[in-house]
Amino acid sequence: MKDNRGREVTTLYEVRSAVVTAQASLLSGSPVTLLTGDSDYFLDLVEITFACNSTVALGGLLSGLDLRNDGSLIRRIDLPESGMVQLKFPIPLMQQTKNTPWILDMDDITGVDVEVGATFIKNTNKPVQILDSS
Numbered sequence: 001m002k003d004n005r006g007r008e009v010t011t012l013y014e015v016r017s018a019v020v021t022a023q024a025s026l027l028s029g030s031p032v033t034l035l036t037g038d039s040d041y042f043l044d045l046v047e048i049t050f051a052c053n054s055t056v057a058l059g060g061l062l063s064g065l066d067l068r069n070d071g072s073l074i075r076r077i078d079l080p081e082s083g084m085v086q087l088k089f090p091i092p093l094m095q096q097t098k099n100t101p102w103i104l105d106m107d108d109i110t111g112v113d114v115e116v117g118a119t120f121i122k123n124t125n126k127p128v129q130i131l132d133s134s
Contacts, residue, residue, distance in 0.1 A: 020120040022102070026065070029108030034067075034118060037099035041122040044092035045102070048118040050077065050085045054111060065106045065114065070097040079114060092121055 020043060022035040035043060045067075052063065067075045074093055079085060095102070104116060 018122045020122060022116075022118045022120065024104060024116045026104055026106045026114040026116065028110045028112060029106045031103055031105035034102040034104050034116060035120060036101045037095075037097075038122070039099040040124070042095045042098055042125055043102070043120040044094050044123050045074075045089060046092045046119050046121050047086070047088045048116065049087075050079055051115040052079045052082055052084070053113045053115070054081050063107050063109055063112050063114075065104060067093075068103040068105065069095050070100040072096050092123075094123075 020035065024032045024034045026032055037043070048067075050065065054063075063079045063081070065077045065079055066073055067077065074096070077085070077087070102118075102120075106112070106114060
């Protein structure tokens with residue numbers, strides 16, 4: 001794609017209507033849906049943030065959290081006893097199956113709560129066509 005001065009332009013993501021955000025709270029290890037599926041688009045993960053609040057002393061141990069789609073483990077994330085972790089993916093983590101939810105499941109540790117925020121990009125999985133007049 002070229003701009004009005006003839007320079008090549010590359011974009012990593014289509015923005016605005018293609019961006020979807022999601023928030024969820026995990027309480028003491030109960031699985032939750034981070035984002036429901038979409039029948040028209042794959043929802044690929046570009047960024048996710050975890051804020052861990054623990055009311056129990058884990059002795060420096062990490063609490064683990066699984067990110068799943070369509071029953072498949074997409075990523076295992078170790079979280080510190082308290083604090084925040086942000087992960088950004090220059091190449092998005094791909095959703096396995098359209099119209100299936102992204103699920104978060106944490107180790108079953110009473111007193112460990114995690115707030116999660118994420119950004120997804122809609123993907124039709126069809127080739128992109130650049131309309132260029134040059």
